[in-house]
Each structure stands twice: as structure tokens, then as C-alpha cells.
Amino acid sequence: MTVTEITSYEQFQxxxxxxTPSVIDFWATWCGPCKMISPIFExxxxxxxxxxxxxxxxxxxxxxxxxxxxxxxxxxxFILFKDGKKVxxxxxxxxxxxxxxxxxxxxxx
Numbered sequence: 001m002t003v004t005e006i007t008s009y010e011q012f013q014x015x016x017x018x019x020t021p022s023v024i025d026f027w028a029t030w031c032g033p034c035k036m037i038s039p040i041f042e043x044x045x046x047x048x049x050x051x052x053x054x055x056x057x058x059x060x061x062x063x064x065x066x067x068x069x070x071x072x073x074x075x076x077x078f079i080l081f082k083d084g085k086k087v088x089x090x091x092x093x094x095x096x097x098x099x100x101x102x103x104x105x106x107x108x109x
Contacts, residue, residue, distance in 0.1 A: 003045045003055045012066045015056060016081040021105040022054040026070070026077040028061055033093035034076045040095050041078070044102045052109045053102065080105045 006012050006024070015022050025041050027034035045055035060067040060075060070079060070086065078098055080087040088104060090097045 003042055003057050006056050006058045006063065006066065009063070009065050012058070012063070015054070017084040018054075019083055020052070020054055021080060021082045021087075021108040022056060023102055023105050024079050024081065025055075025057045026060050026067060026072045026075060026079065027057060028059065028075045031075040037076055037093040037095065037098065040098065044099070050102055050106055053105045080108075082108050 003025070006015065015024070023041075023044075025034075025038070027038070041055065041057075044050055058066050060072055072079075074091050076093055077089060077091050078101055079089040080101055082105075087108070088101055090101045
């Protein structure tokens with residue numbers, strides 16, 4: 001699966017309230033660390049071992065309401081949602097922590 005851009009609040013609500021685990025990358029166009037970790041996030045989204053997990057991105061400048069609602073204060077922030085609940089988050093461009101988060105999301109399937 002590839003990474004899908006979230007472009008509306010309604011789309012965001014539908015995604016986070018799904019029973020499918022979803023990992024969302026909150027990023028900004030001006031954020032250097034976001035650009036550095038983005039290819040890693042993309043690779044995880046296509047990895048067979050994470051099949052079934054959904055991957056999304058939110059541009060915090062384009063979707064301020066979403067970023068404020070979930071309390072994003074630094075970029076990048078990766079948040080795992082399932083059944084309308086925030087399960088876990090990772091703040092910063094930390095590939096190991098991101099891999100752990102994605103692995104935990106797989107265990108929720």
C-alpha cells in the first residue's frame with residue numbers, strides 16, 4: 001500500500017474511526033527532518049510485513065484543524081489510530097521508533 005494524503009477533516013475522521021490500524025505522518029513542507037524520514041515511511045507502507053496497516057500523511061499547514069485536534073506540536077509526528085483512539089505516537093525523525101510504532105500497529109490487526 002502507498003501513503004495517502006489526507007485532504008479533509010471528514011476524511012481524517014473516517015480514517016481514525018476505522019477498525020483498521022492507521023499510521024498518520026504529520027509533516028510540513030518546510031520541515032527538513034520530515035523530508036529525511038519520508039522515504040522510510042513510504043518504504044514501510046509498501047513492505048509485505050506491514051500489509052493490512054494503512055499509511056497516511058497530513059500536511060499540518062494545509063490541515064490546521066486536524067493538527068490542532070490531535071495536539072501536534074512538532075514535526076514530524078507519527079500517530080497510530082484504531083477505532084477512533086490514539087494508540088501511540090512518535091515525535092521526531094527516528095527510524096527505529098517509527099519501525100516499532102508500525103510493528104505495533106500490525107499487531108492490532
